[in-house]
Amino acid sequence: MKDRSFPKILLLFxxxxxxxxxxxxxxxxxxxxxxxxxxxxxxxxxxFTIGEVVIATQTTGGIIITQGxxxxxxxxxxxxxxxxxxxxxxMALFPNPTRHEVVLLMPxxxxxxxxxxxxxxxxxxxxxxxxxxxxxxxxxEFANGNYLLHLADVRGVLLKTFKLTLAK
Numbered sequence: 268m269k270d271r272s273f274p275k276i277l278l279l280f281x282x283x284x285x286x287x288x289x290x291x292x293x294x295x296x297x298x299x300x301x302x303x304x305x306x307x308x309x310x311x312x313x314x315f316t317i318g319e320v321v322i323a324t325q326t327t328g329g330i331i332i333t334q335g336x337x338x339x340x341x342x343x344x345x346x347x348x349x350x351x352x353x354x355x356x357x358m359a360l361f362p363n364p365t366r367h368e369v370v371l372l373m374p375x376x377x378x379x380x381x382x383x384x385x386x387x388x389x390x391x392x393x394x395x396x397x398x399x400x401x402x403x404x405x406x407x408e409f410a411n412g413n414y415l416l417h418l419a420d421v422r423g424v425l426l427k428t429f430k431l432t433l434a435k
Contacts, residue, residue: 360416364432371402371416379421384431387413406433 305314359372371382376397382404383394392409397418404416416429 358418358427360429360431363429364434365406366433366435367407368403368405369416369431371397371404371418372400373397373402373418374400376400377420380426381419383417383419384409385415385417409433411435 414431
């Protein structure tokens with residue numbers, strides 16, 4: 268008859284010692300750059316690099332990998348709204364490029380003014396009536412790329428065309 272105690276001892280040894288000897292890695296955001304700085308206080312921090320550009324971004328299952336340096340943790344866009352004279356016919360679209368939405372400013376808007384969004388192939392992909400001097404247009408459902416936003420009056424006469432870049 269064989270002695271079965273050795274496999275039991277080996278199993279017990281493995282269960283007890285393997286977790287102690289196991290190691291793991293942590294992938295926290297880090298940067299290796301030739302120039303830049305990091306500042307923080309009790310509530311905020313800011314970090315930046317100079318001369319390090321992002322080359323490509325890949326996404327899969329909620330994971331974003333960016334070839335290049337300084338991966339942002341927060342989703343933010345920095346912009347300053349343009350100043351538009353409060354005169355009929357003055358129009359502005361911002362921010363451009365954008366990540367999620369744009370704001371259309373049209374002081375003195377006429378009733379029946381419409382916007383139409385076209386993709387890079389010239390296909391109409393969205394449109395609506397502009398009902399306020401400040402209109403927010405949600406672009407989350409569209410892919411990255413270049414778009415044209417046409418503004419037309421009630422008769423369909425083109426008032427203005429904006430070139431728009433969506434870069435998420």
